[in-house]
Amino acid sequence: MNLLEENKKAILLGNEAIARGAIEAGLDFATTYPGTPASEIADTLSIIAREMKRAGKEPPFYFEYSVNEKVALEMAAAAAISGLRALTSMKHVGMNVASDALMTYAYVGCKGGHVIVTGDDPSCHSSQNEQDNRQYAKFASLPMLEPSSPAEAKEMIMEAFELSEKLSLPVILRETTRVAHTRGVVELGKIDWSHRKGNFERGDYVTVPDVARKLHPILLEKMERAKEMAEKSRFNFIEGEGSAGIITSGVAYNYVKEAIDDLNGKAKILKLGFTNPLPEKMIADFLKKVEKVLIVEELEPYLEEQIKKIAYENNIDVKIYGKGYGKFSRIYEYTPAIVYPTIAEFLGIEYEIEEAKIKVTPRPPILCPGCPHRATYYAVKQVAPPDTIYPTDIGCYTLGLLPPYKTADFLLCMGSSVGSGGGFAMATKKKVISFIGDSTFFHAGLPALINALHHNHNFTIAILDNSTTAMTGHQPHPGNNIDGMGNEATPIDIASLVKGMGVKHVEVVNPYNLKATKEAFKRALEYDGLSVVVAKAPCILLDLKRRKKRITFEVVQEKCTGCNECINNFACPAFYREGDKIKINDALCTGCGFCVQVCPEGAIRRRMEVGK
Amino acid sequence: MKASILFAGVGGQGVITAASIMASAALKDGYNVVMSELHGMAQRGGDVKCAVRIGDVLSPIIPPGTAKAIVALEPLEALRNIEAVSKNGLVITDINPIYPPLTSIGIGRYPSLDEIFGEIEKHCKLVKIDANEIARKAGSILTKNVVMLGALHSLKVLPIKRGSIIEAIKELLHKHAEINIKAFELGEKAIP
Ligand SMILES: Cc1ncc(C[n+]2csc(CCOP(=O)(O)OP(=O)(O)O)c2C)c(N)n1
Ligand code: SF4
Numbered sequence A: 001m002n003l004l005e006e007n008k009k010a011i012l013l014g015n016e017a018i019a020r021g022a023i024e025a026g027l028d029f030a031t032t033y034p035g036t037p038a039s040e041i042a043d044t045l046s047i048i049a050r051e052m053k054r055a056g057k058e059p060p061f062y063f064e065y066s067v068n069e070k071v072a073l074e075m076a077a078a079a080a081i082s083g084l085r086a087l088t089s090m091k092h093v094g095m096n097v098a099s100d101a102l103m104t105y106a107y108v109g110c111k112g113g114h115v116i117v118t119g120d121d122p123s124c125h126s127s128q129n130e131q132d133n134r135q136y137a138k139f140a141s142l143p144m145l146e147p148s149s150p151a152e153a154k155e156m157i158m159e160a161f162e163l164s165e166k167l168s169l170p171v172i173l174r175e176t177t178r179v180a181h182t183r184g185v186v187e188l189g190k191i192d193w194s195h196r197k198g199n200f201e202r203g204d205y206v207t208v209p210d211v212a213r214k215l216h217p218i219l220l221e222k223m224e225r226a227k228e229m230a231e232k233s234r235f236n237f238i239e240g241e242g243s244a245g246i247i248t249s250g251v252a253y254n255y256v257k258e259a260i261d262d263l264n265g266k267a268k269i270l271k272l273g274f275t276n277p278l279p280e281k282m283i284a285d286f287l288k289k290v291e292k293v294l295i296v297e298e299l300e301p302y303l304e305e306q307i308k309k310i311a312y313e314n315n316i317d318v319k320i321y322g323k324g325y326g327k328f329s330r331i332y333e334y335t336p337a338i339v340y341p342t343i344a345e346f347l348g349i350e351y352e353i354e355e356a357k358i359k360v361t362p363r364p365p366i367l368c369p370g371c372p373h374r375a376t377y378y379a380v381k382q383v384a385p386p387d388t389i390y391p392t393d394i395g396c397y398t399l400g401l402l403p404p405y406k407t408a409d410f411l412l413c414m415g416s417s418v419g420s421g422g423g424f425a426m427a428t429k430k431k432v433i434s435f436i437g438d439s440t441f442f443h444a445g446l447p448a449l450i451n452a453l454h455h456n457h458n459f460t461i462a463i464l465d466n467s468t469t470a471m472t473g474h475q476p477h478p479g480n481n482i483d484g485m486g487n488e489a490t491p492i493d494i495a496s497l498v499k500g501m502g503v504k505h506v507e508v509v510n511p512y513n514l515k516a517t518k519e520a521f522k523r524a525l526e527y528d529g530l531s532v533v534v535a536k537a538p539c540i541l542l543d544l545k546r547r548k549k550r551i552t553f554e555v556v557q558e559k560c561t562g563c564n565e566c567i568n569n570f571a572c573p574a575f576y577r578e579g580d581k582i583k584i585n586d587a588l589c590t591g592c593g594f595c596v597q598v599c600p601e602g603a604i605r606r607r608m609e610v611g612k
Numbered sequence B: 001m002k003a004s005i006l007f008a009g010v011g012g013q014g015v016i017t018a019a020s021i022m023a024s025a026a027l028k029d030g031y032n033v034v035m036s037e038l039h040g041m042a043q044r045g046g047d048v049k050c051a052v053r054i055g056d057v058l059s060p061i062i063p064p065g066t067a068k069a070i071v072a073l074e075p076l077e078a079l080r081n082i083e084a085v086s087k088n089g090l091v092i093t094d095i096n097p098i099y100p101p102l103t104s105i106g107i108g109r110y111p112s113l114d115e116i117f118g119e120i121e122k123h124c125k126l127v128k129i130d131a132n133e134i135a136r137k138a139g140s141i142l143t144k145n146v147v148m149l150g151a152l153h154s155l156k157v158l159p160i161k162r163g164s165i166i167e168a169i170k171e172l173l174h175k176h177a178e179i180n181i182k183a184f185e186l187g188e189k190a191i192p
């Protein structure tokens, strides 16, 4: 297995490098809830565990896809308190979910090394916001490392375990999309195959007020020691010469280095990788040696504000530029197109780039051909009154936002469809259908459903059960009978769960059955009170993997009247127009067969000869 | 030495696989490699791009106007990324449009191929091939991405050895190596 080779160079994704570094460092316990751009860290561990098991070997670590980030953090905290090396990975907004545990975990600390990876997403490539999680390191008072490349990410995670053990504090490793999803050359070292068992000894771990008051100053003392470590860390270094100074961190470092190289510029660079707490002395020394400083960091002025404070406290009179200078702002990721001209301006070098002029029709992501979510939306749109409000949630089905469906009116975060659904129903007295995926339902929908049930909110929750966490890469969830290590798991049946909670009106339908689905939603909408419809059919991509034969459908031209129902209102992307004919693209069709029910002329049938 | 290539196309076309093959071949030839991709929301039929950079490079994003080539598996995607390529570079694109689904209900417009190619030619050299047809000849439309690699190789844009690319195809596509090597060869021949 490629991922387990030793003593060679390989091209690894940043996330694979983190997983690899963790197992070289003797990882014992890993937990996650999937989320782009962090998913592949855990997915790599899952692949390793499953492949080892298949080969009859016991993986040297425990791994699970937890139900949400908070539970993932709590699981791993318990392991780390028991002396094991633990890893918890999540996307940036996952930290919001885990933060309740995190803030007090910092007080309590750990014994075994615990690294918490946050995958931030400047530019919201796959996210609902672009929050800068470096703030969490400061907020919780936890040490933080920030890699610039896959190779550095691997070194940093290994070092992070050491740091965590030296300080008895969990350490945050903050990556961004452009590190997580960059491939680079990484040295594969030796894997630590040893198996360890945790050992729990009682201590000051029950954070009643008396204990918490005792622990807070201890945390601050630990962070003073962490600052000393940051001063000496190999991840904070100075390179280059010049009277102009640049301070940078994360992926932006790469843009800075290449810009100076390509522009033939001269600057002294302070590259920061250990970014909480900051090495104050090192920064103050640097500020004294240069005439002016440019801070190159994505998103919030996290370094800038602290560096300005350091300059003030050390009476250093140096001009510090950052956000607002050149093309630098607090929004979106930095790119060479932003960094090159800004550095050129800072160093007084001529640099011209052509502004991007060409605007090409966008190609937004869409639901796959044959997606069960589209079938559900098609049925709902036919029975729900036009002024129905559709709170939605996070997953593939959020793409219902696009026309022709527009079955997405409101979204904040995972689980918000159910919480806000009750709110819209109470506030407007309109019909409300909340859409939530199965993985999201387990993650954050359950408490909201209890709230709606208890308070007799009058609306419909549509649980889109495609038996997977599709959007983030098809990870398993508590509804599945196999877990992330390939072990047998106890599947939780959503309909029984909801009925068991006391919801009176619960129906399960197969969304590929149009008539049954329409009727189920009609009944749910008529019901006075909280109703739940579980639309249950596996993600078509999973289904395709299981199928032995390729099936596709075609339009019988003699029967097609050109009514356009399939294109205008159903909009499976396999349909296209060629001249005045409507056709199905054989390469795209996944053979779900749903369109047969959509076509009023009965013009769609299974294709006998399937192309290559 | 720095050399960058941008691979572009539509989710599901094998853009990332094509780029991975080049990256891994470059490593075999002893080059430093940086490659960037985007996952998640970017995958469901949306536009996909993936940069492969070799030599003294660090940035995962290609500095504007410096790519030696754009390899596009779909013509509109070549145009979308045109700012990446250098004036002395080239665009090599397949000629079979995939219409963004919303254009069929009147949202946005897919320009004519002549318009697309005209725009590209204003910028740099353009090489067109019918990679769908070549891929079918090789045995499967799914080899289209490797057809493009064959064409790229015979245009001598990167100093990467043919043998290394073939080896990378074998390693990355193991079960399907044979038909992909055939696709690579047919792609090479498509360039006169
Ligand atoms: C707190 C938080 N964690 C993780 C994510 C990443 N994320 C986006 S969609 C999704 C899950 C989707 O699964 P499901 O609800 O089953 O819908 P599907 O994609 O399968 O349709 C996740 C985990 C997120 N946005 N927020
Ligand atoms: S991956 Fe599955 S759930 Fe997501 S859009 Fe495609 S078919 Fe639908």
Ligand code: SF4
Pocket (backbone or CB within 6 Å): A369, A370, A552, A553, A572, A573, A574, A575, A584, A588, A589, A590, A591, A592, A593, A594, A595, A596
């Ligand atoms: S069978 Fe019909 S609805 Fe299903 S993927 Fe094919 S064209 Fe689309």
